[in-house]
Amino acid sequence: MKKNQKIVFVFFVSTIFSVVFFSFKKDKIEFIQPKGFPKPLYDFSKNPLTDAGFKLGRKLFYDPILSKDSSTSCNSCHLQFSGFTHVDHALSHGIHGLKGNRNSPVLVNLAWQKFFMLDGGVTNLELQPLAPLTNPVEMDENMAHVVMKLNRSHYYRSHFQQAFGDSLITGQHVLKALTQFLVMLESYHSKFDKVMNGEEKFSVEEENGFRFFKKNCAACHINQTFTDGAFHNIGLPYDAELKDVGRMKITKDKRDSLKFKTPTLRNVAASYPYMHDGRFKNLDEVIDFYATDKSNNLAVDKLLRRKIIFKNNDKKDLLAFLKTLTDKEFLNDLKFRDWVNE
Ligand code: HEC
Ligand code: HEC
Structure with missing residues (x-):
């Protein structure tokens, strides 16, 4: 192969590789209506799903920055291998080693639910994360302080910009991003x-x-x-x-x-x-x-x-x-x- 041909060949192979790689990485986030299921109750029009929003919600879900002393994330009580609950104890454990008074529920097919919490105390999925965030025995934080901490992070500012077109992070967008992750937790392959x-x-x-x-x-x-x-x-x-x-x-x-x-x-x-x-x-x-x-x-x-x-x-x-x-x-x-x- 001549030198020029070699360059063209390498260029060609690397282009194909990056197209395949990036299209795989980007793989579109899409809510599926599974066969036989009723229509979901969640109103997607108020918080349209995007790849960037879902990934940001996922990042927040796993980030202990949402708790007062950075010890507890949503994932501390909601682990994927068990259907996003915890299996090692009956009553949930939160910040400062404190015990709650309920067992954490699975986070599965939430888009079909009208009531959240075991007593139905929350009726809007987008407001649900506020409950653990502010509960003194769960994450013991407040949204204003979370927003201040997130605004200090270059990573979060740029990802909120990608997801919501605004680099100034707001509490509402934190909740919307978390909800995009939560509604995607669909289980229908059993x-x-x-x-x-x-x-x-x-x-x-x-x-x-x-x-x-x-x-x-x-x-x-x-x-x-x-x-x-x-x-x-x-x-x-x-x-x-x-x-x-x-x-x-x-x-x-x-x-x-x-x-x-x-x-x-x-x-x-x-x-x-x-x-x-x-x-x-x-x-x-x-x-x-x-x-x-x-x-x-x-x-x-x-x-x-x-x-x-x-x-x-x-x-x-x-x-x-x-x-x-x-x-x-x-x-x-x-x-x-x-x-x-x-
Ligand atoms: C009258 C409505 C009703 C009927 C009938 C019923 N369940 Fe339930 N089931 C519930 C409710 C409500 C709970 C939650 C109770 C609680 O958390 O204290 C529950 C909880 C459960 C749980 C625990 C799930 C978890 O994640 O904690 C299982 C398993 C279960 N039911 C299986 C069954 C089976 C099997 C039957 C039939 C033999 C049945 N249920 C009949 C209403 C019902
Ligand atoms: C300290 C443990 C703990 C942490 C941390 C926690 N949760 Fe929970 N979660 C629970 C418990 C316990 C319940 C049930 C509460 C009740 O019924 O009073 C619950 C309920 C829920 C529900 C309602 C599910 C349903 O079926 O009604 C959602 C959604 C949820 N949590 C999401 C989150 C998110 C998002 C975060 C992070 C911002 C989070 N949780 C952090 C323990 C926790």
Whole structure:
């Protein structure tokens, strides 16, 4: 090859390489409407998704700068491998080693939720991050101070400029960026989805478990989101130490005492411990609880006041079905990881 030809060849190869590399790096952030799911409730028109906004939200989610002493990030209590919750303890641990009084929920398919928090105390996803940010036992910060710290950073100024066209960082844009990351946490690649889409088949146990689930559980854990987004008293005994009255805390209505939001069951096998206070260590304990007779407790939701009868292998089969809701693609998706240099 002549020298000139060599230069042209090297130029050609490096152009192709960079086109491929940058188009891979840029891969567009897009909200997918998964097959069979209802329409999302989140209003995307008020906060249009962009690559830059999503990546900025991801960076903020993993950055302890959002807490008073830079010790605690959102990710401290919401870890990807467990469906963005924590699994090592029942009640969440925040700043200064302080304990909260609730178990952190999974962050999965939030675009379909109308109420946030286990008592529905927040009704707008964009305002949700303010709760942990300002909670004295979670991040103990205030937004004005976060904004001041972020404005000192060249990195953040240039990334807010890219995402929102304004290099002066505002609290509203911090919340919008975090929300772009949160709404993208979509899980719809579990075995259950593949079976529903005709790509895979349930085992005999899973099939029996699904039948049992449809009969006894799906009235509250409804459709592909596995939650009706409503509040129910499922008969868990009141914890006199935590004094958590659930939905009544918000509505002050006695009829809402001990009602909690129905959680999604997506990735449930990975997100132990269970219930608002993490009182059950594993799914066997949850299933044993649903098998107890609640017919004498008039406060319990009427759907659960009749005894659920488990026969033969029903418990094992139900467990096998619940495990089909694990979405390994979601739990390992690199696009939700912490990318330090983006
Ligand atoms: C100290 C642990 C902790 C930290 C830090 C934390 N969270 Fe949470 N998160 C929780 C707990 C506990 C709840 C449930 C609170 C409740 O119901 O009162 C929750 C609830 C949520 C919810 C509502 C989910 C639902 O299904 O209702 C979202 C969204 C959320 N957190 C996002 C975030 C973001 C974003 C950050 C960072 C700004 C963050 N969290 C920081 C523990 C934490
Ligand atoms: C009346 C509505 C209702 C029915 C019926 C129902 N659930 Fe639930 N489920 C809930 C509510 C509400 C919670 C949350 C309670 C709490 O946090 O204190 C819950 C929590 C759970 C949890 C814990 C999830 C977590 O992340 O902590 C699992 C697992 C579960 N249900 C499975 C089932 C199964 C299996 C059935 C059928 C045998 C069933 N549910 C029937 C409303 C219901």
